[in-house]
Amino acid sequence: MTVTDRTGGDLPRGRVTVELDDIQATVLRYRPEPYYGTHVMLHVDDARAGRELLRELAPRIDSAADWWHAREPWIAAALTYSGLAALGVPEDSLQSFPEAFRVGMAARAHELHDYGANDPQHWDREFGTGAIHVAVSVFSDSEEKWRRTMDTARRHYEGRPGLRVLTAQDFGAQPGDLNPLGYRDSIGQPAIEGSGIEPLPGQGMAIKAGEFILGYPGEAGVPLPAPRPEVLGRNGTYVGLRKYQSRVGAFNRFLHANAQTHDERELLAAKLVGRWRSGAPLTLAPDRDDPALGADPLRNNDFTYAADQHGRQVPRGSHMRRMNPRDTKMSVLVDVNIHRIIRRSTTFGAPYDPDALSQQDDETPRGLYFVFLSAKAMATMEFLQQEWINNGNFMSLGDERDPNVGLQQDGAIFTIPHAPVRRRIHGLETFNVLRGGEYFFLPSLTALRWLGEEH
Structure with missing residues (x-):
């Protein structure tokens, strides 16, 4: 589904800068609805094989032209710091990347508040080791x-000496494209200045391109x-990937x-997120769900x-x-x-089950790859984790x-303001538990070709 499909007509075109x-x-293309896909994580044992992979993939990776x-x-193709090193990228180039990217997400667990159940020691073995x-x-x-x-993609990496597939995760294809806790998501992406499309209703002023794409002025x-x-x-950017196991039973x-009732439970679920399951915002539909509103990207x-x-x-x-x-x-x-990010999150595993209530249901393989893009993804994620996600002072x-x-x-509690007396709900649990994470660099098409060469 294209952006034009989402809005049901032609979009207001803007300048391309x-x-x-x-x-x-x-970077710019919206996730389709419905959507299907796969994330493949590879290890490079031989630099030449890794460079050959990038050279062959580069012509098959779409640009954002007419996105x-x-x-x-x-x-899409992206590389970790250890991946860039495995390709033989020169040391002066490697050292020009930010420190948080170089050491990786697991090493920044303290700054990300990844403690307890989210500690890297509990992650899936593929993540956080540099593999x-x-x-x-x-x-x-x-x-x-x-x-x-x-x-097509598989032909370029499967069975190639010098490359190993560490994990491959299919995603999407959920009934109604709902996320693991039963909500429609990926609503409310930021508008990017110079991308060729004027802001949609509710997006506000377009944000400077340099906040999301390297090489252009940011908000400063x-x-x-x-x-x-x-x-x-x-023309590159950074990608943060965080794999969550969704504890549907606990939710x-x-x-x-x-x-007590189904309607009361749905209202509580909407209060937790700020939207009804359909995507309709509580601000515009405060009393009951409005699926038509939730499905309308212009509203x-x-x-x-x-x-x-x-x-x-x-x-x-x-x-x-x-x-x-x-x-x-x-x-x-x-x-x-x-502090805005572009989100390309993807749902995997069993679909949301409203009747799942047991602790065993918490371990059913299903969850979310929270995928976000920003020209300063590492600093932004650390800010969000410290100040907006795991703190309430702001x-x-x-x-x-x-x-x-x-x-x-x-x-843990959750406060629902109400007149004359607010409601404080106790017993909030961690509904999405971290099972892995990595920082990636998403190169431009020119850079992919450059990385495919020996330096």
């Missing part, structure tokens, strides 16, 4: 095209530091323990919090409001635009944490 034909398509009209599946070198992802809007494109008016040489850094038990993000500063419609601690406070008056002042909520992806403490 970034080099779309050199930027990987996945709003895309009809075909696309392939993952290259990630190849395929996105498609149909099963037939996905399988065909995967066959200057480009962010980029890897050297310029051919490597320009459903929480709803049943704190709401489902067109709102502000100006008239709801106390959070009586959308709790200030809800997941959506934490991750994009918009015009909320916060206790800790911050420029929201410099919203005057004390120790309260994000109810969706926060790492909850014993006795």
Whole structure:
């Protein structure tokens, strides 16, 4: 599904000031609906084999040119720091990457507040060890095209001496494209200045391209530091990947323990996120779900919090409001635009089951690959984890944490403002447990070709 399909008509075109034909398509192209795909994680045992893979893949990776009209599946390729080193990238180039990228996500567990159940010692064995070198992802809007494109990608790495597949995870194909906890997601992406499309209703002013793509001015008016040489850094970006196991049983038990009827449980679920299951925002549908609103991209993000500063419609601690406070008056002042991310998250495993209530259901293989892009992904993720996800001070909520992806403490609470008396719900659990994570560099098409050469 293209952006035009999502809006049901032609989009307001804007100026193009970034080099779309050199930027990987996945930076700007929206995830299809429905969507099918696979994430493949590779290890490079032989630098020459790794470079050959990139040379062969580069012509098959779509650019972002005309990203709003895309009809075909696309392939994305990204590399970890250890992957760049395994390819033989020169040392001066390797040292030009940010420290957090060089050491990797697992080594930044303290800064990311990845403690307890989220500690890297509990991650799947592929993650956090430096073993993952290259990630190849395929996105498609149909099963037939996905399988065909995967066959194409597979021919380039499967059975090639010097390369090993560490893990391959199929994703998508969920009923209604719902995430593991039963919500429609990936609503409310940031508008990017110079991308060729004017902001959609509710997106606000377009954010400077340099916040998301290296080589262009950011909100501060200057480009962010980029890897050297310029051919490597320009038009690239960084990707953060965090694999979550969704504890659906715990989530459903929480709803049943704190709401008596189906309608009350659905309202509580909406309060936790800020949207109904359909994607309809509580700000526009405060009393009951509105699936037509949730499915309409020209309306489902067109709102502000100006008239709801106390959070009586959308709790200030809800997941959506934490991750994009918009015009909320916060206790800790911050420029929201410099902390926005592009999201390409994908759901895997068994679909959401509203009847799953046991602890065994918590271990059913299903969850979310939280995939986000930003020209400063590492710093942004650390800020979000420290300040907006695992802290409540910026919203005057004390120790309260994000109810969706926060790492909850014993006795965790969630506050629902109400007149005359607010409601405080106790017993919030960690509903999404971290099972792995990596930082990747997503090169431009020019840089992919450069990485395919011997240096």
